Amino acid sequence: MSNSYYDEYIDSNELPQSSEEDLPTWVSDKNSSMAAYRAIQTLYLQKRKYIKRHGMQSDYTKKSNFLIKKSEVALIARVNPQPLFHSNSYSAQLSAHLKNINERLEYQKNKRITQKPGGLRSKNKEQLVKEIQEQNNINAKTLAEVVDAAYERTLINVPLDIRTKLKITI
CATH class of the missing domain: 1.20.5 (Single alpha-helices involved in coiled-coils or other helix-helix interfaces)
Known part of the structure; x- marks a missing residue:
């Protein structure tokens, strides 16, 4: 007899994967890198929603509407932005990650603006x-x-x- 109820009805490859996400090596619970990483992910989802709902060039005059600022990350992570992005051991990787996320957001914004309107x-x-x-x-x-x-x-x-x-x- 199987140990799990689901083993009888669902194949093991159909089971949902564990909720543990693949975190970069520089993210740790021991310091504020985890809070900063989660803040970036949260802000990324918010900015993507903004981009999805706004298709006019005039909607993107303020970069803070569609790009993530270091001060926003620090505010959500509840730490000062200076040590978070400049003086910790993980600061370089965190800055590179933020830059990568902002490049993705910029690409999505440009793609959204260049879409032909329909209807x-x-x-x-x-x-x-x-x-x-x-x-x-x-x-x-x-x-x-x-x-x-x-x-x-x-x-x-x-x-x-x-x-x-x-x-x-x-």
């Missing part, structure tokens, strides 16, 4: 009017077909004696 906003007035007129013509044709079919069904379902009195021929 009705991207079309000019003539195209919109033409599409609406075509759709109205299609709707009128289908309406006429539906009305004719309903009329034919109604005539077919009328009893024979009423059709003869009304002099309706099919």
Whole structure:
């Protein structure tokens, strides 16, 4: 008999992986590097949400809206930014990690800005009017077909004696 309940029903490769993430070697619980690393990850998710929701060039006039600053990391980690990024043994790796994250955010921002807008906003007035007129013509044709079919069904379902009195021929 197996030790785990899930072993009976789920393959071991289908089980969710452990929640322990792969941390860089310079991250440790013994110092503030773990808090700084987690702060960077949290800020990264917030900045990605901002980039995902804003597609106009004018939304990115302030870099603090889409890039992570050292002071933000230090504020969330509750330490001073000077020793965090300059005088600790892990400062160089932390700065490199922050730079890498900011480069990714900058790339995502540029990719978002260069996307072509879709939908009705991207079309000019003539195209919109033409599409609406075509759709109205299609709707009128289908309406006429539906009305004719309903009329034919109604005539077919009328009893024979009423059709003869009304002099309706099919």
